[in-house]
Amino acid sequence: MSAITRDDVAHVAMLARISLSEDELDRLAGQLDQIVDWVGQVNQVAAADVPPMSHPLPLTNVTRPDEVRPALTAEQALAGAPEAEQQRFAVPRILDED
Numbered sequence: 001m002s003a004i005t006r007d008d009v010a011h012v013a014m015l016a017r018i019s020l021s022e023d024e025l026d027r028l029a030g031q032l033d034q035i036v037d038w039v040g041q042v043n044q045v046a047a048a049d050v051p052p053m054s055h056p057l058p059l060t061n062v063t064r065p066d067e068v069r070p071a072l073t074a075e076q077a078l079a080g081a082p083e084a085e086q087q088r089f090a091v092p093r094i095l096d097e098d
Helices: 006-015 022-045 074-078
Strands: none
């Protein structure tokens, strides 16, 4: 028995505002039902002694420490800019303020 029906697919498509033909509803219902079955198989294989993880390799704090280091001055950073304004890069406006 299929867990996902045409009506389920039609309802999700309506919520997502996706227009589907009758053939697409039938095809997607079968495909989504297969996906749910496969996820169920993965859940059966997962052992209770295996902790959930987000990465297959053990990683601990792979980011570098946040340290203050010498940086460019505003003048140095803006030296190659085509246009600067109030110690900032000047760029064309793309949004109007209303």
